[in-house]
Amino acid sequence: ATRRDVNATLRDDASSLGSRNRVGLTGVLVAGQVAVSLLLLVTAGAFVEGLLRAEGTDPGFDWQETAFIQVSAAPLGLDDEATLALFDQIHDRIESLPGVDRAGTSLMLPASLFGTTTLLLGSEVSGADRPTEIPWNYVSQDYFDVLGIELLHGRLLTEADFGGEVVAIVSESFARTYYGRTDVVGRSYRSEGNPDVALEIVGVVSDATVRSLGEAPTPTIYWSLDFAFDRTNFIVRSSGDPSDVLAGMRAEIRTIDPRIMILSASSMEDHLGDTLKRDRLAGSILAGLGGLALLLAMLGIYGVVSFAVSRRRHEVGIRIALGAARASVVRLFVRDVAVVVAMGALIGGALSVPLGRAAAEVTGAPGS
Numbered sequence: 001a002t003r004r005d006v007n008a009t010l011r012d013d014a015s016s017l018g019s020r021n022r023v024g025l026t027g028v029l030v031a032g033q034v035a036v037s038l039l040l041l042v043t044a045g046a047f048v049e050g051l052l053r054a055e056g057t058d059p060g061f062d063w064q065e066t067a068f069i070q071v072s073a074a075p076l077g078l079d080d081e082a083t084l085a086l087f088d089q090i091h092d093r094i095e096s097l098p099g100v101d102r103a104g105t106s107l108m109l110p111a112s113l114f115g116t117t118t119l120l121l122g123s124e125v126s127g128a129d130r131p132t133e134i135p136w137n138y139v140s141q142d143y144f145d146v147l148g149i150e151l152l153h154g155r156l157l158t159e160a161d162f163g164g165e166v167v168a169i170v171s172e173s174f175a176r177t178y179y180g181r182t183d184v185v186g187r188s189y190r191s192e193g194n195p196d197v198a199l200e201i202v203g204v205v206s207d208a209t210v211r212s213l214g215e216a217p218t219p220t221i222y223w224s225l226d227f228a229f230d231r232t233n234f235i236v237r238s239s240g241d242p243s244d245v246l247a248g249m250r251a252e253i254r255t256i257d258p259r260i261m262i263l264s265a266s267s268m269e270d271h272l273g274d275t276l277k278r279d280r281l282a283g284s285i286l287a288g289l290g291g292l293a294l295l296l297a298m299l300g301i302y303g304v305v306s307f308a309v310s311r312r313r314h315e316v317g318i319r320i321a322l323g324a325a326r327a328s329v330v331r332l333f334v335r336d337v338a339v340v341v342a343m344g345a346l347i348g349g350a351l352s353v354p355l356g357r358a359a360a361e362v363t364g365a366p367g368s
Contacts, residue, residue, distance in 0.1 A: 031340050036293045036297075038349060057213050061110055066242055070234075080227070093253075093256065097252065105232050105235070107232060108137045116134060118193070120190045140224075144205055156169065167200050168200070171220040174219035207220075209272075213272060297344070
């Protein structure tokens with residue numbers, strides 16, 4: 001009766017937030033929330049996957065029967081000769097304890113922050129030597145036997161290697177990567193700091209965990225621990241529960257000199273568990289942030305739909321009065337929101353690929 005223009009009413013009541021022609025600032029923010037939540041959840045998933053794989057990974061040495069104690073002789077102020085004599089005394093006293101089958105020493109522990117040295121390697125595979133950072137460790141002659149690291153080629157360190165000509169034991173992955181085969185006994189390598197001196201490889205051992213559980217086989221080089229350093233690790237293989245010998249090891253060290261600092265003492269099983277704490281914490285934080293971001297994205301989507309419905313209430317009423325079905329009215333709003341969610345998912349998915357691969361490299365998970 002009033003000849004009101006229905007089309008004009010529909011145009012006036014249409015909200016930009018629900019319009020098909022543009023998403024609007026709120027839609028952009030919601031798309032960003034969806035992208036961030038997807039990004040965090042994918043990265044957290046990579047961490048969790050890496051942790052699950054790491055916990056079931058063989059570390060390459062006998063962790064169930066071994067323990068260690070790390071000491072420092074710095075408070076005693078000894079010279080190099082006296083420091084070496086002290087550590088020899090501690091080694092002998094520890095090895096004589098009940099329940100201890102064998103003891104060895106090393107400057108670094110498996111699954112710890114190894115140092116690196118720059119070697120000139122690769123000519124036998126690529127045809128040219130290039131500076132390469134290689135994790136190293138200084139160990140006693142009993143180190144490999146105590147940890148059950150298998151000798152593949154050549155020989156292990158002997159008493160003659162301590163204080164004599166520098167020789168090296170290398171890991172299997174070292175040999176494969178830089179020489180193209182596993183048996184490299186008798187081959188030589190050079191240091192970037194002293195490139196004119198060739199040093200001999202006398203043995204190849206199986207790969208063992210270097211920095212963290214679940215890592216890819218890491219090329220490693222071992223030298224004889226024949227110099228004085230005020231800190232060292234005494235590693236023991238026990239005939240029973242390795243944790244049971246720790247108290248005796250502490251007591252023996254205190255008996256020798258109570259000023260000797262005991263920096264840490266643990267079974268290898270606990271030590272390996274401790275190395276995963278950082279990744280567990282990172283995974284938990286990322287999962288929590290991802291869940292929070294997902295909740296915020298859900299609230300944002302709800303807000304967009306709710307606001308669009310409130311702004312287009314008259315339009316909805318007119319559509320229903322003209323015979324529009326319930327499903328078509330719902331589809332009117334869901335379609336626009338689906339565009340926002342799809343945009344966020346595409347952006348988040350694209351960003352998740354490189355970050356997921358980076359997380360996989362950190363934890364050892366597949367980078368897919």
